[in-house]
Amino acid sequence: MSNHDILKDIEKLVTSYVTNVRNELNERWKKWSIDLSNGEMYEVIGALLARHVTLATQLAMAPSMWNDHVAPVILRTMADAYINLAWIFADPSDRARKFILYGLGQEKLEVEHRKAQLEAEGEDVKSDPVIKSKEEWLNSQRLDFLTEVNIGTWSGVDTRSMADEAGCLDFYRYTYSPFCGATHNMWQHVSKYNLVVCPNPLHRYHKMPADPALDLNPDYLYVAAKYVEMAFHLFDEKTGTEYSGHSSFELLAETFAEFSDSSTEEASQ
């Protein structure tokens, strides 16, 4: 199989997955009975579920990111979204509100910082389109003089505790934490991926900065799709929604298996 054929197969696989997973999200949303007297809860849960899908589809459509440099950053964000969603589901009305108020506070803080920066530069704050837009967004939900700014965590506890309370501590341990190295650019990541050993023995085999090319690893797409599947299952379990359509994850897994079979056949010929 030529590289061109492989790329065409990847394109087909990605297109199919993106279409399927978006359909899955839409179908679930349609099946969920919405109670607009508690609209915030539905919006937060819907947004976080869609966020899973967005992160997975964006990763899917960018195969150049299917490597150890970038994919863990996306997957860590997905793991974070999952833990948030799972924690919110334990007390959805109250926690969804907390989630919104924290986000509004963060936006307000950002606006205040921007105002201070513009004032320091002698700019006219009132005519700044960014501030105007952000304040309109804020005030459409809650007047800014009523909005608190919380500089702690939005939930009041750390992510590990959230995962523990939500019954997904293993997910935190085996997924969230390992991907933190790439996300926070920690030594266990950068020393492996952004340094190479100088081959000269006179130089104590010191390490030099590097930006190495890494092979494309389709497993990252598989893992991202798996996290979306987990979020869908969580949603189904907590909301009682009965989804009867195809699983985008299972379809993707089948396609991967077909690729694997055809590669094995080619190798044996």
Next chain:
Amino acid sequence: MTDQDFNGRQKLSDQKKRVLAYHKKIGKRFVPPFLSKLGPLQEIGWLNYTLPELIWLAILNERCGLEKGADLAISLAKVAKKAYAGEMKKWFATASIYNLLSSEQKRDVLNALDQSGKLEEVKDALSFFIFLYPKYPLNFLFEGSLPATDNSDATLKQFKELLSKLYDKTTVEATFMQANAIYIAFVTDKLKVFKGLTLANFPEIEKYPHTEESQRVAGSIRSTVISLIGTDSDKTSEWLKYFWNRGLEIEPCNFQIIETYE
């Protein structure tokens, strides 16, 4: 959820032992039992301390052979000990210790070594190294002048090959380098061992790494070297800083952001 997680690993809740359970929890840190019982330790880095201090012994071995290399090393250490005559017993295996000698004492070392007929042999063996590293503490052997030497690429390559073998403290080259350092400790009365201890069978090291006993003796030598370096060497010696940085001057590092995308 099954009893396995999404990665196929057994769920932690099903495991009998908690991870790091054998560590001591102090605040948010898990301290290994070795450290929690002994307290903070001074780390003796092989590359930072031991190798630069003992490298002259490996060079003598390489240039003169193991028997002659050991003989020259012992001869130099003995005359240095005699010349020093300080109250404390010093370990004349480390390079930096020779900085303690006064000009007069260095002169005594030169004279004694010359009279034994070994000065020229030592100088000949070390000349290329001191040509490369002129601030080496044993440069006094050349009485202030840089040695005339064969500074060909082939000689540099040979030195780099030796150096690369010394990065691993268990190689034959690194082991005999350390063995000579311990040998010096024995013959200058710096070190004595009880009968029955592995190190008491020191001569077995000549069979390294071909017998199990020689491997045990080598292990004992390594741990004794760490102990002696820890207690008997100057960790602030200029030589230790100079050695590796001088390597960058000898052959500048081709430092660049490596771009390997095609």
